[in-house]
Every structure is written in structure tokens, then in C-alpha cells.
Amino acid sequence: MSACVWGGMDIQFFIELFFGGLTRGSIYALIALGYTLVYGIIGLINFAHGEVYMLGAFTALLVAGVLGVYGFPAGGILVVAALAAVVWCAAYGYTLEKVAYKPLRGAPRLSPLISAIGMSIFLQNYVLLAQTSDFVPFPNLLPPMDFLEYIDYVMGPSDFLILLVSTIAMVSLSLFIRFTRMGKAMRATAQNRKMALLLGINADRIISLTFIIGSALAALGGVLIASHMGQVNFGIGFLAGLKAFTAAVLGGIGSIPGAMVGGLVLGLAESFTTGYFSGNYEDMLAFGILILILVFRPDGILGKATVEKV
Amino acid sequence: MLDQRNDDSMGNGSSTTRKTYAMLELCHVDTYYGNIQALRDISLSIEEGEIVTLIGANGAGKSTTLMTICGINRPRRGEILWYGKPIHHLPPHEVVSLGISQVPEGRLIFPDLSVSENLDLGAFLRHDPTGVRNDLDYVFSLFPILAERRRQAGGTLSGGEQQMLAISRALMARPKLLLLDEPSLGLAPIIIQQIFAIIEKVNADGTTVFLVEQNANQALRIAAHGYVMENGRIVMRDTAERLLQSEEVRTAYLGM
Ligand SMILES: Nc1ncnc2c1ncn2[C@@H]1O[C@H](COP(=O)(O)OP(=O)(O)OP(=O)(O)O)[C@@H](O)[C@H]1O
Ligand SMILES: [Mg+2]
Numbered sequence: 001m002s003a004c005v006w007g008g009m010d011i012q013f014f015i016e017l018f019f020g021g022l023t024r025g026s027i028y029a030l031i032a033l034g035y036t037l038v039y040g041i042i043g044l045i046n047f048a049h050g051e052v053y054m055l056g057a058f059t060a061l062l063v064a065g066v067l068g069v070y071g072f073p074a075g076g077i078l079v080v081a082a083l084a085a086v087v088w089c090a091a092y093g094y095t096l097e098k099v100a101y102k103p104l105r106g107a108p109r110l111s112p113l114i115s116a117i118g119m120s121i122f123l124q125n126y127v128l129l130a131q132t133s134d135f136v137p138f139p140n141l142l143p144p145m146d147f148l149e150y151i152d153y154v155m156g157p158s159d160f161l162i163l164l165v166s167t168i169a170m171v172s173l174s175l176f177i178r179f180t181r182m183g184k185a186m187r188a189t190a191q192n193r194k195m196a197l198l199l200g201i202n203a204d205r206i207i208s209l210t211f212i213i214g215s216a217l218a219a220l221g222g223v224l225i226a227s228h229m230g231q232v233n234f235g236i237g238f239l240a241g242l243k244a245f246t247a248a249v250l251g252g253i254g255s256i257p258g259a260m261v262g263g264l265v266l267g268l269a270e271s272f273t274t275g276y277f278s279g280n281y282e283d284m285l286a287f288g289i290l291i292l293i294l295v296f297r298p299d300g301i302l303g304k305a306t307v308e309k310v
Numbered sequence: 311m312l313d314q315r316n317d318d319s320m321g322n323g324s325s326t327t328r329k330t331y332a333m334l335e336l337c338h339v340d341t342y343y344g345n346i347q348a349l350r351d352i353s354l355s356i357e358e359g360e361i362v363t364l365i366g367a368n369g370a371g372k373s374t375t376l377m378t379i380c381g382i383n384r385p386r387r388g389e390i391l392w393y394g395k396p397i398h399h400l401p402p403h404e405v406v407s408l409g410i411s412q413v414p415e416g417r418l419i420f421p422d423l424s425v426s427e428n429l430d431l432g433a434f435l436r437h438d439p440t441g442v443r444n445d446l447d448y449v450f451s452l453f454p455i456l457a458e459r460r461r462q463a464g465g466t467l468s469g470g471e472q473q474m475l476a477i478s479r480a481l482m483a484r485p486k487l488l489l490l491d492e493p494s495l496g497l498a499p500i501i502i503q504q505i506f507a508i509i510e511k512v513n514a515d516g517t518t519v520f521l522v523e524q525n526a527n528q529a530l531r532i533a534a535h536g537y538v539m540e541n542g543r544i545v546m547r548d549t550a551e552r553l554l555q556s557e558e559v560r561t562a563y564l565g566m
Binding site: 181184185187188191192194195196197198199200201202 | 380381382401402403406407411412414418420421422423427430431432434435479483
């Protein structure tokens with residue numbers, strides 16, 4: 001075997017790992033945004049957030065199943081199922097805040113955290129009982145994408161869909177936060193809640209909006225991953241949630257670009273570790289990173305040195 | 311003079327006996343932080359068109375008074391009336407929508423938002439783009455420096471510029487009543503002069519002003535009426551002119 005071929009193989013493998021990392025990182029980023037948005041506004045780590053992602057995947061599965069029975073075309077089913085998941089999870093996120101967090105506003109910081117963990121356990125078990133503990137197959141609803149023919153070693157239709165949809169979602173979110181009236185109000189509330197109130201911004205609404213947006217993004221992530229893996233399970237939210245939380249902390253919790261960068265960096269790091277070393281270290285890597293960040297640079301990559309919380 | 315009341319009717323807290331209502335009236339207001347009482351039986355009133363000032367030493371309860379008016383702190387007892395209508399149970403955003411804007415102590419500029427964005431948020435509750443654009447021109451005419459800095463992050467402005475931005479942001483709501491909490495705090499004398507001149511101009515242009523100050527001399531010079539606060543109570547109330555001449559005020563607050 002000549003050195004040249006080795007070199008060629010190497011580059012190809014590298015590119016494969018790179019795009020694999022981006023794909024996975026995009027999903028982490030979508031979920032991480034929910035952690036970071038909520039933390040930015042109310043200073044709470046919403047530990048039930050990973051379950052929203054799982055719920056998104058299951059909602060899409062159920063809706064797709066029903067539509068399948070009525071013989072809708074596959075591509076259409078996926079779009080409708082994804083929309084249904086997003087809407088359902090947004091409503092769920094809204095309710096979660098009202099039920100589990102709002103009554104505890106002003107309580108010691110540990111209380112809402114315990115409430116969050118409680119909601120997380122409740123949801124996992126709810127889906128476990130309502131569905132099953134097995135992995136449930138998720139139908140392949142993606143249309144063939146002929147234009148991917150030449151790069152199919154790098155990316156299949158589901159990878160392409162993940163990159164496309166998550167890019168659109170993240171760009172839209174950035175534009176929303178930057179330019180719209182409510183986006184500005186969200187940033188103002190994150191920077192100084194009292195002043196936001198004095199300008200007539202209804203903080204309760206901003207908090208609800210934050211949960212709605214975060215949950216919608218996580219649901220989108222859940223649908224994308226389900227169609228990518230071809231299966232779902234009640235437990236997938238736990239690990240994904242923890243990793244996305246790691247990504248949010250890595251990028252700087254509270255920072256929106258930070259969550260995006262953190263997600264991508266973590267995805268790439270995992271992909272390369274798995275490719276060049278061993279898949280056994282994948283999860284250890286994420287939590288190793290989490291611990292190192294918390295110890296040495298708790299503000300993350302893009303976080304500011306002083307995060308003021310009122 | 312806009313003020314046509316006789317002075318003994320000021321803030322007597324009996325809104326029911328009067329035929330015309332004051333713009334804003336506090337009647338026997340008590341506010342607490344937990345178990346600590348910060349306001350004790352506060353009664354005061356502000357007539358439309360006036361500049362009214364509230365002076366007092368550190369910790370007297372001046373900021374608490376403003377925050378209670380704005381619905382950030384809730385009074386445990388007493389009433390706050392806006393043209394005779396109780397408003398002390400309203401959430402802050404509804405108080406703002408009545409036409410009450412506050413420039414809080416310490417300015418509270420959003421540091422990571424640009425000057426323009428800070429001003430946009432001042433007009434958060436408004437839905438008249440033309441009016442908002444006119445008011446933007448108005449505040450830029452008051453403080454031309456802000457027009458130059460519009461793209462700069464609020465946190466990078468100097469203290470004086472931040473105070474100008476805070477006042478402008480409040481004016482962008484086109485308030486009927488402007489509450490100012492120690493606008494002269496920490497500023498150079500020349501900037502203080504400028505800020506006080508602007509407060510008078512804003513008032514002359516039709517905005518009623520409630521001015522909290524430790525700089526009693528300056529405040530009493532531009533105000534029609536004044537209240538003096540000590541340990542959570544109103545201890546004196548009179549025309550600004552008479553307060554300026556009063557022996558107690560001169561020794562306690564004017565250092566004379
Ligand atoms: N958030 C709070 N929690 C507990 N006590 C408070 C709080 N804010 C103010 N206080 C207390 O209430 C009293 C009145 O405070 P306030 O800030 O209204 O005074 P002030 O007249 O504005 O003083 P300064 O001139 O220093 O701004 C003080 O004794 C203060 O310690
Ligand atoms: Mg004060």
C-alpha cells in the first residue's frame with residue numbers, strides 16, 4: 001500500500017469524522033440553546049430540558065404513525081410530524097415553567113433545581129409507562145437526495161437534513177434575538193430584570209417565551225435525531241440533555257453564540273475521539289470536559305467573566 | 311404658575327374630600343423589605359405640570375418610594391392613586407403604560423445593548439412608529455452626544471453619558487410623569503448643571519417631574535414643591551422656596 005493512498009484515505013476519514021461531528025454537534029447546539037436561554041433569563045438550569053427533546057422524538061413518532069395509516073406521502077409526514085412535535089413541546093415547555101418553576105420564584109435556588117429534576121424523572125417514567133422501555137423504530141421518511149451521491153461517504157440524507165434544519169433554526173433565532181422587539185426585550189430582561197420591568201416589559205411573558213423557544217428547538221433536535229438513528233427510546237433525553245448542558249457550559253452558559261459554538265466543539269471532539277481512539281471514551285470525554293471547564297474556566301469559551309444575576 | 315393649590319392641602323391623604331384629583335397621590339403608604347419597614351405612612355401628592363422634589367439622606371427611603379410607585383415593591387398598607395384611581399396593585403408594566411417612567415438610581419443602562427437599542431426599549435410599549443421617531447429626534451436634540459454614540463454599547467459610555475441615556479430612554483416612553491432618582495449622583499458639576507437644565511426643559515415641554523435628590527440645593531431651585539424624608543417618614547413638606555430658606559433644611563441638607 002503506497003503512502004499516497006494512505007494519505008488519501010486519511011483525508012477522507014478526517015472529512016467523514018468532521019461532518020459526523022458537525023451533525024452531532026448541531027443537535028447538541030439545538031438543545032444547548034434551551035439551557036442557555038433559560039439560564040440567561042432566570043438563572044435556572046432546567047434539568048427537565050433533555051426530556052423535552054425525547055418528548056419531541058416521541059411526538060413525531062406518534063404523529064407519523066397516525067399519518068402513515070392514512071397514507072400520506074413520506075416527506076409530507078415528516079414535515080407535519082416535526083411541526084406537531086415542535087408545537088406540542090413548546091406548549092409543554094410553557095406549562096412546565098408555569099407548573100414547576102413559577103410557583104418557586106423567589107424560593108431558595110435549590111428548590112427550582114429539585115423541581116426540575118422531579119419533572120425530568122416524572123416525564124421519563126410517564127413516557128416509559130405510556131410507551132415502552134424498548135427502542136421503538138422510527139420510520140425512514142426522508143426522500144432520496146440524489147445530489148448527495150458524490151459525497152455519500154460524508155453525509156447521508158439525514159445528516160444533510162440535520163445540518164440544514166439546525167442551521168436555519170439557529171440563524172432564525174439569532175436574527176430574532178438581534179432585531180425584533182421581543183428579542184431585544186429578552187436581552188434586556190437577561191441583563192437587568194428590574195430595569196426591564198421599569199420599561200414596561202412583562203417579565204412573565206419573556207420567561208414563557210424563553211421556555212417556548214428553547215423547547216421548540218429541543219423538539220426539533222429530537223425529531224432530527226430520531227429520523228437519523230431510526231429509533232427512539234424514553235431514556236435518550238438523559239444523556240443528550242447532559243451533553244447539551246456540557247456544550248452550553250463549554251460555550252459559556254447564558255451566551256447564545258456560546259451554546260452554538262459549544263455544541264459544535266463538543267460534537268467534533270466526540271467524533272474525532274471516537275474515530276481516532278475509541279468509541280468507549282465518547283461519554284467520558286464529554287463529562288471530562290464539563291469538569292475541566294467548571295474547575296478552570298466556569299465562564300466557558302464565550303461567556304463573560306462576570307455574569308450578573310439580580 | 312401651574313400650581314394653584316393652597317399648600318396645606320398637599321399630601322393630606324384625603325382624596326375623597328377633594329373634587330379634582332392630583333396626578334399622583336400616595337396615601338399613608340407603608341412598604342417593607344421582609345420584616346424591615348422602609349416606608350412609614352408616606353403621603354404625598356404631585357400635580358400635573360409640576361416639578362416636585364423629594365430630598366433626604368442615605369437610606370431615608372427615597373428609592374423605595376419610587377419603586378413602590380412603579381409597582382416593583384408593593385405597599386403593605388396605604389394607597390397609590392393616579393388621577394384618583396388606585397394603582398398600587400398593578401404590575402410594573404401596567405404602571406408604565408399609564409404614563410409613569412422611572413430613571414432609576416445608578417441608571418441601569420443595559421450594558422451590552424447599543425445606545426439605539428436602549429432607546430428602542432424605552433419605547434417598548436408604544437405602537438406609534440412616527441411618534442417614536444419624533445421622540446428619538448427630540449432626545450437627540452436634548453443630548454446630541456447620544457446621536458453620535460448610537461451604535462456604541464451602553465456599557466462603554468461615560469457616567470454622564472449613561473445618565474443622559476437613562477433620561478432619554480425614559481422619555482422615549484413619552485411619560486406623563488417622569489420619576490428621577492438622584493440623576494446628579496457621581497457627576498461633575500458642569501454635567502449636573504446640564505442635566506438640571508434638561509430636566510427644566512423637559513418639564514417646560516409638558517412632562518411632570520418627581521425628582522429624588524441628595525443635591526437638595528439644586529433640586530429645590532428648580533422644583534415647585536418639596537418633601538423631606540427621614541428614616542422612612544416625610545418630616546417636612548412645603549414650597550421649594552420656603553424649604554430653601556428653612557433653618558432645618560439649610561443645616562441638615564444644604565450644609566449651611
Ligand atoms: N432590597 C432591600 N432589602 C432590604 N432592605 C432594603 C432594600 N432596599 C433598601 N432597603 C432598606 O430600606 C431603607 C431605604 O432604602 P432606600 O434605598 O429607599 O433609601 P434611599 O433614600 O434611596 O437612600 P440613598 O440615598 O442611599 O439611595 C434602607 O434602610 C435600606 O437599607
Ligand atoms: Mg436611593
